[in-house]
Amino acid sequence: MNALHAQGAAAKAASRLLALAGTEKKNRALETIARLLTDRQEEWLAANAEDVAAARAAGMSASLLDRLTLTPERVSGIVSALREVAALPDPIGKTDHMETRPNGLIIGRRRVPLGVIGIIYEARPNVTVDAAALCLKSGNACILRGGSEAIHSNRAVVSLIREALEASGLPADCVSLVQDTGRETAVELMHLEEFLDVLIPRGGAGLIRAVAKEASVPVIRTGEGVCHVYIDKDADLEMGAEILYNAKCSRPSVCNAAECVLIHREVAESFLRKTLPLLDKKAVELRCDPAALALLQERGVPASESDWDAEYGDQILAVRLVDSMEEAIQFIHEHGTGHSECIVTNSYASAQHFLDAVDAAAVYVNASTRFTDGGEFGLGAEIGISTQKMHARGPMGLEELTSWKYVVYGQGQVRE
Amino acid sequence: MNALHAQGAAAKAASRLLALAGTEKKNRALETIARLLTDRQEEWLAANAEDVAAARAAGMSASLLDRLTLTPERVSGIVSALREVAALPDPIGKTDHMETRPNGLIIGRRRVPLGVIGIIYEARPNVTVDAAALCLKSGNACILRGGSEAIHSNRAVVSLIREALEASGLPADCVSLVQDTGRETAVELMHLEEFLDVLIPRGGAGLIRAVAKEASVPVIRTGEGVCHVYIDKDADLEMGAEILYNAKCSRPSVCNAAECVLIHREVAESFLRKTLPLLDKKAVELRCDPAALALLQERGVPASESDWDAEYGDQILAVRLVDSMEEAIQFIHEHGTGHSECIVTNSYASAQHFLDAVDAAAVYVNASTRFTDGGEFGLGAEIGISTQKMHARGPMGLEELTSWKYVVYGQGQVRE
Numbered sequence: 007m008n009a010l011h012a013q014g015a016a017a018k019a020a021s022r023l024l025a026l027a028g029t030e031k032k033n034r035a036l037e038t039i040a041r042l043l044t045d046r047q048e049e050w051l052a053a054n055a056e057d058v059a060a061a062r063a064a065g066m067s068a069s070l071l072d073r074l075t076l077t078p079e080r081v082s083g084i085v086s087a088l089r090e091v092a093a094l095p096d097p098i099g100k101t102d103h104m105e106t107r108p109n110g111l112i113i114g115r116r117r118v119p120l121g122v123i124g125i126i127y128e129a130r131p132n133v134t135v136d137a138a139a140l141c142l143k144s145g146n147a148c149i150l151r152g153g154s155e156a157i158h159s160n161r162a163v164v165s166l167i168r169e170a171l172e173a174s175g176l177p178a179d180c181v182s183l184v185q186d187t188g189r190e191t192a193v194e195l196m197h198l199e200e201f202l203d204v205l206i207p208r209g210g211a212g213l214i215r216a217v218a219k220e221a222s223v224p225v226i227r228t229g230e231g232v233c234h235v236y237i238d239k240d241a242d243l244e245m246g247a248e249i250l251y252n253a254k255c256s257r258p259s260v261c262n263a264a265e266c267v268l269i270h271r272e273v274a275e276s277f278l279r280k281t282l283p284l285l286d287k288k289a290v291e292l293r294c295d296p297a298a299l300a301l302l303q304e305r306g307v308p309a310s311e312s313d314w315d316a317e318y319g320d321q322i323l324a325v326r327l328v329d330s331m332e333e334a335i336q337f338i339h340e341h342g343t344g345h346s347e348c349i350v351t352n353s354y355a356s357a358q359h360f361l362d363a364v365d366a367a368a369v370y371v372n373a374s375t376r377f378t379d380g381g382e383f384g385l386g387a388e389i390g391i392s393t394q395k396m397h398a399r400g401p402m403g404l405e406e407l408t409s410w411k412y413v414v415y416g417q418g419q420v421r422e
Numbered sequence: 423m424n425a426l427h428a429q430g431a432a433a434k435a436a437s438r439l440l441a442l443a444g445t446e447k448k449n450r451a452l453e454t455i456a457r458l459l460t461d462r463q464e465e466w467l468a469a470n471a472e473d474v475a476a477a478r479a480a481g482m483s484a485s486l487l488d489r490l491t492l493t494p495e496r497v498s499g500i501v502s503a504l505r506e507v508a509a510l511p512d513p514i515g516k517t518d519h520m521e522t523r524p525n526g527l528i529i530g531r532r533r534v535p536l537g538v539i540g541i542i543y544e545a546r547p548n549v550t551v552d553a554a555a556l557c558l559k560s561g562n563a564c565i566l567r568g569g570s571e572a573i574h575s576n577r578a579v580v581s582l583i584r585e586a587l588e589a590s591g592l593p594a595d596c597v598s599l600v601q602d603t604g605r606e607t608a609v610e611l612m613h614l615e616e617f618l619d620v621l622i623p624r625g626g627a628g629l630i631r632a633v634a635k636e637a638s639v640p641v642i643r644t645g646e647g648v649c650h651v652y653i654d655k656d657a658d659l660e661m662g663a664e665i666l667y668n669a670k671c672s673r674p675s676v677c678n679a680a681e682c683v684l685i686h687r688e689v690a691e692s693f694l695r696k697t698l699p700l701l702d703k704k705a706v707e708l709r710c711d712p713a714a715l716a717l718l719q720e721r722g723v724p725a726s727e728s729d730w731d732a733e734y735g736d737q738i739l740a741v742r743l744v745d746s747m748e749e750a751i752q753f754i755h756e757h758g759t760g761h762s763e764c765i766v767t768n769s770y771a772s773a774q775h776f777l778d779a780v781d782a783a784a785v786y787v788n789a790s791t792r793f794t795d796g797g798e799f800g801l802g803a804e805i806g807i808s809t810q811k812m813h814a815r816g817p818m819g820l821e822e823l824t825s826w827k828y829v830v831y832g833q834g835q836v837r838e
Contacts, residue, residue, distance in 0.1 A: 022755070026778055105800065111789055113799055120811050121781070203811050224640070224812050245834040252836035339438070361829045362442055365537070373527055373832025382837070383529055383828065384521065395536050395619050395825035396640050397813040409811035412799065413777050416789025418661040420668035421798070 010194050013149060013182055014201030017122045020179035021147035025119050027176060029096040032142055035174035036092035040085050042166045043135070047081045053162035054131060061129075061155050074129050074155060084132050087387065091139040094386040097405045098145045101413070112415040117408050119145030121203035124195055126217055128209040129153035134160050137208070138167055138181045140389050144407040147180045149202065151195055154187035161185075196221035204397075208390055211317055226397060228390030231261030231345040232317050233375045236334040236360070238351035239270040243277045245372060246350040251284035252374040253348065259319045261391060262346050262378040266314065266324035268334045274327050275301055290321045297327040314341045331356055335363050342366060344393045346375035367393055367400035426610050429565060429598055430617030433538045436595035437563035441535050443592060445512040448558055451590035452508035456501050458582045459551070463497045469578035470547060477545075477571050490545050490571060500548050503803065507555040510802040513821045514561045517829070528831040533824050535561030537619035540611055542633055544625040545569035550576050553624070554583055554597045556805050560823040563596045565618065567611055570603035577601075612637035624806055627733055642813060644806030647677030647761040648733050649791045652750040652776070654767035655686040659693045661788060662766035667700040668790040669764065675735045677807060678762050678794040682730065682740040684750045690743050691717055706737045713743040730757045747772055751779050758782060760809045762791035783809055783816035 024032075043050065054076040061074055097117050104114030123146045125137045134150055141148035152160045160183050168178035184191060196205060196217060205225045207217040218225045235253050237246045253264035269277055278301055285292070292298075293313045294306035306325065313324045314337075328334045331349070338347050348370035349360040357371040368378040378401065380388025385403030392398045398406035440448075459466065470492040477490055513533050520530030539562045541553045550566055557564035568576045576599055584594035600607060612621060612633060621641045623633040634641045651669050653662045669680035685693055694717055701708070708714075709729045710722035722741065729740045730753075744750045747765070754763050764786035765776040773787040784794045794817065796804025801819030808814045814822035 022779070022781070025781070103800075107798070107800060111793060111798075115816075118781075219638070222635070224810070226812075242834070248834065248836055256837055357831075363438070365438070365441070365534075366827060368828040368830060370830040371832055373830055373835040374837050376837040377527060377830065377835070378828070382523070382527075384519075384523060394640070396642075399825050400531075400828045409815050411782060412784040412794075412816045414784060414786040414789055414793065415773075416787055418658070418664065419789040419793070420664055421672055421790050421792040 009186070010184065010191060010198065013184070014122070014198045016179040017147040017149050017182060018201045020177035021119065021122050023177055024142070024147055024180050025098075025121075025145050027145070029098075031175060032096070032145070033092050035171055035176050036088060036139060036142060038170040038174045039135075039139070039167050040088050040092070042170045043081065043085050043088070043163070046166060047078065049166065050081065050159065050162045051076055051078070053158040056158045057156050066155065070129065074131070074159075076131055076159065080132070084135050088135055088139045091143050091387050094143060094404055096143065097408050109419050110417060111419050114413055115410045116413050117405070118411050120407060120409050122147045122149065122201055123407065124149045124151065124198070124202045124205040124223065126151045126192060126195070126205065126207045126209075126213070127153070128213065129155035131156050131159040131163065133208055134163050134183075135167070136387070137389065138164075140387060140404065140407060142180060144404045146407055149182055149184060149195065151184040151192055152187070157187055193220060196223055199223045206389060226390070226392055226402070227394045228392050228402065229261040230317065230343040230393050231263065231391070232266070232315060232341060232343045233262060233264045233346045233348070234266045234268055234334075234338050234342060235264045235348045235350065235375065236268045236328075236331070236338070237270060237273065237277050238331060238349055238353065238356050239272045240353035240356060241270075241273060241277070241350040242352055243273060243280050246277060247281040247284055249348065249350055249372070249374050250281055253376055254285070254290060254323050255288045255321065256374075256376055258321055260376075261317075262375050263319070264323070264348070264375050265316060265318055266326065266341070268326050268328050268337060269298070270331070270334075271297070271327045271329055274298065278302060285323065288321045290323050293322065293324045295326040298325040317343075331360065335360070338364055338366070345391065346370065346378040348373065348375050367391065425602070426600065426607060426614065429600070430538070430614045432595040433563040433565050433598060434617045436593035437535065437538050439593055440558070440563055440596050441514075441537075441561050443561070445514075447591065448512070448561070449508050451587055451592050452504060452555060452558060454586040454590045455551075455555070455583050456504050456508070458586045459497065459501050459504070459579070462582060463494065465582065466497065466575065466578045467492055467494070469574040472574045473572055482571065486545065490547070490575075492547055492575065496548070500551050504551055504555045507559050507803050510559060510820055512559065513824050525835050526833060527835050530829055531826045532829050533821070534827050536823060536825050538563045538565065538617055539823065540565045540567065540614070540618045540621040540639065542567045542608060542611070542621065542623045542625075542629070543569070544629060545571040547572050547575040547579065549624055550579050550599075551583070552803070553805060554580075556803060556820065556823060558596060560820045562823055565598055565600060565611065567600040567608055568603070573603055609636060612639060615639045622805060642806070642808055642818070643810045644808050644818065645677040646733065646759040646809050647679065647807070648682070648731060648757060648759045649678060649680045649762045649764070650682045650684055650750075650754050650758060651680045651764045651766065651791065652684045652744075652747070652754070653686060653689060653693050654747060654765055654769065654772050655688045656769035656772060657686075657689060657693070657766040658768055658788075659689060659696050662693060663697040663700055665764065665766055665788070665790050666697055669792055670701070670706060670739050671704045671737065672790075672792055674737055676792075677733075678791050679735070680739070680764070680791050681732060681734055682742065682757070684742050684744050684753060685714070686747070686750075687713070687743045687745055690714070694718060701739070704737045706739050709738065709740045711742040714741040733759075747776065751776070754780055754782070761807065762786065762794040764789065764791050783807065
């Protein structure tokens with residue numbers, strides 16, 4: 007048995023005990039983690055400084071360095087988020103569909119944890135605490151595999167978390183870190199189906215696709231967002247311009263940002279007149295199909311085929327005219343990732359049809375795609391936005407980290 | 423684009439229209455199928471006779487021949503089951519968690535179909551109609567890949583189903599059959615992730631494991647059942663004997679049949695005395711650990727290691743003594759398939775702990791494992807019993823063939 011296999015077995019064993027821990031015990035453990043991360047943050051900060059120095063020496067870009075760097079303020083934000091998770095309702099143990107069957111059997115469906123969750127992520131040390139907290143609260147053990155650039159930070163914080171778990175009477179192996187950050191070990195983790203119930207990659211589209219392709223453990227795909235705003239011929243164009251500006255520009259690096267606007271030909275010219283002053287504020291680059299380019303002239307550049315599938319994560323917008331809502335829907339199904347899609351319209355019939363016909367995790371009428379988020383949707387914290395249809399779709403809160411089992415109370419019943 | 427790819431694209435396009443069809447239209451289509459299968463059953467029966475003749479000439483065993491063979495009575499049973507599916511409530515369109523958020527957005531979670539479901543199964547022609555009906559009622563298109571031995575039967579019945587779909591105003595491609603039953607095409611189907619949302623293998627454990635191993639399309643594993651009955655030291659032994667007899671003997675070929683009895687050492691001798699007369703009625707072979715063998719003498723045979731993981735599907739039972747309930751639970755976790763597990767006890771504490779601690783789709787106190795079934799659990803018809811934790815666990819009814827999407831009604835909201 008190699009190291010990762012042993013780690014998997016230990017996590018599975020810990021998950022059996024964690025599944026039986028009540029809400030109070032889990033909350034106590036989360037509070038103890040919060041206290042240790044506060045009281046002994048120097049250990050974490052010092053380890054992080056090592057990572058940052060090494061990354062700087064290796065020539066890491068300024069924006070990635072910024073993501074990697076911890077400060078006392080950031081630690082305090084991470085600890086607040088952890089306490090928010092502790093304060094959420096515990097999904098485990100809720101029983102639904104409970105009924106007495108004609109033969110007297112009492113059957114109900116009880117929420118239980120998934121078991122052991124693997125999380126593969128990149129060099130953001132906050133994800134370590136965030137993922138561990140969501141898994142713990144939902145009764146799941148987790149095996150964390152962070153990027154090599156953050157390995158010292160992750161070791162320090164996971165060591166504090168494990169100490170807090172033991173102090174709270176839970177097995178340390180409820181949370182563990184893959185020590186070897188090599189690619190080979192990551193691949194091994196993706197095939198650890200004997201011990202892992204599910205694998206959630208968190209990070210860029212490249213990471214997520216690579217994990218989904220390689221893994222034999224079931225994967226939940228999250229966070230791939232090629233989102234569209236469709237400006238209908240019956241749109242309030244002022245509203246459309248504000249929504250598009252918010253969806254594209256308010257935070258272009260995130261998955262619920264819009265990448266493409268589809269504009270009904272009848273209103274294209276007036277819509278562009280209203281929206282350009284807003285997009286100009288952020289100097290948004292416009293990559294256009296020939297019809298949009300004809301209207302935009304030198305303000306646009308020609309789109310290439312790959313622009314229609316691009317998740318820019320930047321102040322770039324693909325622009326395309328359509329002849330009908332049906333054409334827009336068809337285009338969305340061909341090029342969208344099933345994340346968040348929006349229609350701007352004042353037509354009741356068009357709004358209802360768009361909601362019915364568009365196949366995506368979140369479908370909007372007259373609101374920015376940027377709202378697709380666990381907090382905004384009322385789920386509390388989230389571990390990601392699922393773009394798949396199996397198990398969970400859209401923002402994944404605590405309940406999406408659970409399964410159920412049927413419990414059956416009998417009095418000696420046998421089947422005919 | 424090859425034939426299977428084209429079939430996938432057609433199914434995906436059909437699924438978009440089917441997702442928008444209301445309950446009335448879907449029910450009308452199911453009723454039309456029922457009528458055609460009744461009125462023109464000779465077409466199906468004649469094609470089936472071809473399959474049966476070919477299978478007989480190829481030396482198929484009597485029990486498999488029996489499964490393959492259709493009769494007017496069996497057709498009428500299949501048609502009744504189809505009408506029962508039509509009569510079930512439609513899960514599609516139900517919206518839950520709908521609320522007005524502080525910013526005025528109205529957000530709800532609406533049940534939608536999964537999309538396109540692939541079903542891979544063996545030579546039972548009834549599965550073709552059953553799977554098609556469950557998929558249609560839940561708004562999913564399906565691609566059916568049955569065994570080569572039933573290809574003429576399947577072609578005939580799928581042709582009738584497609585005719586009925588068109589007559590009801592739904593696309594024929596809502597239901598299609600993979601025409602080539604070769605292994606290569608099956609493997610291709612398992613990798614058709616561009617068009618398939620999920621793949622459900624129905625059949626023996628060998629088929630299910632092979633599909634789960636090969637497929638890159640998400641798979642729902644169903645029907646692997648190594649189920650245990652644990653006779654606690656506080657059991658009512660008469661009740662335990664009746665439950666074990668029912669769980670093992672009432673229908674040993676199905677997945678919810680018990681394969682192994684675990685007996686608390688303190689009651690082993692008296693329990694065996696009570697249970698043997700029942701097991702003798704079916705001449706059940708007993709494969710025993712040394713301690714059980716010592717009690718059973720020549721009535722038992724020694725178990726080998728592989729017996730503890732065997733799904734016999736036959737009148738064979740593995741027998742093992744344990745020192746405690748904890749040992750039984752540990753053994754179940756090591757050797758069970760997460761299907762159905764039962765404790766027989768009169769101890770309140772033991773019953774509750776077993777329900778809490780055992781990790782399986784259905785956990786029973788004092789009732790036969792044979793009840794794990796969509797009908798018995800009140801879900802109506804089922805497409806299988808899921809033994810995995812993601813997406814669905816236990817009997818999979820219509821709701822388990824769905825996903826959801828968030829629908830968001832705005833009035834121009836943008837995010838800060």
